[in-house]
Amino acid sequence: MSRLELGIAWRYMRSRRGSKLLSLISLIAIGGVIVGVSALIVIIGVMNGLQTDLREKILIGSSDIRVLTYGPDMVMSGWQDVEKKVARQPGVVAVAPFVFTQALGQSAQHRYLEGVFVLGIPPAGPNAQEVTGIRKTATAGDFTFSTRDGRHRGVVVGAKLADRLLVTPGIDSIKLMTMRPDKIDAITGMPEPQIEEFEVTGIFSTGMYEYDNNYVILSLDAAQRLAQLGNAVTGLEVKTPTRWDAPDVALRLQDSLGMPFRTADWREQNHSLFNALKLEKLGMSVILLLIVLVAAFNIMSTLIMVVTDKTREIGILRAMGMSARSIRRIFFAQGVIIGLAGTFVGLVIGLVTSVAIGRGKLIPLDATVYYIDHLPISTEPLDVALIVLASLAVAALATIYPARQAARLYPVEAIRHE
Numbered sequence: 001m002s003r004l005e006l007g008i009a010w011r012y013m014r015s016r017r018g019s020k021l022l023s024l025i026s027l028i029a030i031g032g033v034i035v036g037v038s039a040l041i042v043i044i045g046v047m048n049g050l051q052t053d054l055r056e057k058i059l060i061g062s063s064d065i066r067v068l069t070y071g072p073d074m075v076m077s078g079w080q081d082v083e084k085k086v087a088r089q090p091g092v093v094a095v096a097p098f099v100f101t102q103a104l105g106q107s108a109q110h111r112y113l114e115g116v117f118v119l120g121i122p123p124a125g126p127n128a129q130e131v132t133g134i135r136k137t138a139t140a141g142d143f144t145f146s147t148r149d150g151r152h153r154g155v156v157v158g159a160k161l162a163d164r165l166l167v168t169p170g171i172d173s174i175k176l177m178t179m180r181p182d183k184i185d186a187i188t189g190m191p192e193p194q195i196e197e198f199e200v201t202g203i204f205s206t207g208m209y210e211y212d213n214n215y216v217i218l219s220l221d222a223a224q225r226l227a228q229l230g231n232a233v234t235g236l237e238v239k240t241p242t243r244w245d246a247p248d249v250a251l252r253l254q255d256s257l258g259m260p261f262r263t264a265d266w267r268e269q270n271h272s273l274f275n276a277l278k279l280e281k282l283g284m285s286v287i288l289l290l291i292v293l294v295a296a297f298n299i300m301s302t303l304i305m306v307v308t309d310k311t312r313e314i315g316i317l318r319a320m321g322m323s324a325r326s327i328r329r330i331f332f333a334q335g336v337i338i339g340l341a342g343t344f345v346g347l348v349i350g351l352v353t354s355v356a357i358g359r360g361k362l363i364p365l366d367a368t369v370y371y372i373d374h375l376p377i378s379t380e381p382l383d384v385a386l387i388v389l390a391s392l393a394v395a396a397l398a399t400i401y402p403a404r405q406a407a408r409l410y411p412v413e414a415i416r417h418e
Helices: 003-013 024-058 079-087 159-165 209-214 220-226 243-257 271-309 311-319 324-360 381-398 400-407 411-415
Strands: 065-069 094-107 114-121 138-141 154-158 173-184 191-204 215-219 235-239 261-265
Touching: 024 271, 024 324, 024 381, 065 243, 079 094, 079 235, 079 243, 094 159, 094 220, 114 159, 114 209, 114 220, 138 154, 154 159, 154 173, 154 209, 159 191, 159 209, 191 220, 209 215, 215 220, 235 243, 243 261, 271 324, 271 381, 271 400, 324 381, 324 400, 381 400
Parallel strands: 114 215, 154 191
Antiparallel strands: 065 235, 065 261, 094 114, 094 173, 094 235, 138 191, 154 215, 173 191
């Protein structure tokens, strides 16, 4: 493209009154691209941030893979041999048993019973396998579950649950009650309750409302007694080199272990949530892409108006020997200039807005509803690159029709145009 063609394209974008400023219709076309690009960058960043933040928070207390069993009891007996077999499989970084059950909890300061989820894991120590990041979330005490008498009779409570039960580590205790199906009350015909008291030795805070509000964590042997499992466990937790390796490793473990064992990776454990987030991201992308398409129609209408307004000038250029190809390039350059200007400014506004919202935590959320306390943003370079390319491509495509119409004008008819 020659300097003459670029010069004419730039001249046609300016105001007719001799001003060097852009015309109003050119500014409107650029503004449409700016809005579309900046909105796409911010919203896609929000969807990425929600997905990433929720995934990290959920997986603090949930392993990459869980090895479970089929059957009516859904418990794993003789798990030590299974653990050794799983540990030998390629792609397995760490493996540890866990117990998961439900109970009613009550503290001396809290009159009412609270429904809680009970998670039993091996106590922290030099030989403990770090399968999840839950042990790193302790804000008071630790995950050794050691009480003053040297026994592993401690319990680590979620921060919000601890506030509700009014308990303090090292001072208060919690009673946990489960039902004993092996003992039936002769009068009521209901299972008799089993009540155990545990000293509060720690508090954890993950930032995930579900964990902080409902979970208590015990040592593995204490949870086995509370759930009346004997030496059995609920299953095994497995850590892989990266979370994205989990599906392949889970498939190999399933093939290796066979029945009655089954595996569930982190995506399967939270299938509905992550699928919903993915669908929302796709939906928002399509909706906001319509803004860019509207901007493309603005560019098209702008160029059509310029062609109509500059018909005589185009006829003079053709009469002076300018080819139809050069005329097409003039209007193509005009559309590309609008697309480049709008895309660049929209890119800057979108990135600055994303950084401000993400780092400044400008948009608070209700953690009881959204699991998180502020709107997170994670701007992925690939997404930004795709948005920029899509915007430029749409702007370029919008120039095709008006550029062809301008190139088809006959010189004599164009010069006689009123």
